[in-house]
Amino acid sequence: MATYISLLRYTQQGIEKIKDSPARLDTARKAFEQLGARIKDFYLVCGQYDAIVILEANDEAAVAKVSLALGSRGNVRTETFRAFTEEEFRRIVGALP
Template sequence: MTYIVMLNWTEQGIKNVRESPKRLDAARKALEAMGGSFKDFYLTMGEYDMVAVCEAPDDAVLAHFILALGMGGNVRTRTMKAFPENAYRELIAGLS
């Protein structure tokens, strides 16, 4: 399953922004240990500081990862479940 994770640094996270790449590496390893992965990661301008495209076996795995990430105190997240194009097409085709 694919998820879009939008992240903002907390006050703690921005104070230690130079450590952010190391935190990203640790997050990537943590998600991989849970059976998931980061597909893409972006530093962004606008409402969110960063956006990640992640994959996980199910919602529970991603929820566990996001909760663990939040416990670090460096970021706050908003997560959306994403349906790839083929799933989108199947959903639309199944409408009556």
């Protein structure tokens, strides 16, 4: 499975219902599993973003599905990146001409 990092920002709706966030996270974990992805870690952060989610998925289509499903609920906006492990990094760099 590939690793992805999602940066989340609460929408106005999401922040107004912030106390529901733990239950929404539980629901998201289950929904992600059904769509072919798994939340590895969740972090509440300070700064430009409100939370960071580390997830694993079989492919980009699964990531697109979970991002769209999450965004459609209206509580957060996401920005997602493919993350390469140190092992993958070393393999990529090792294959350079």
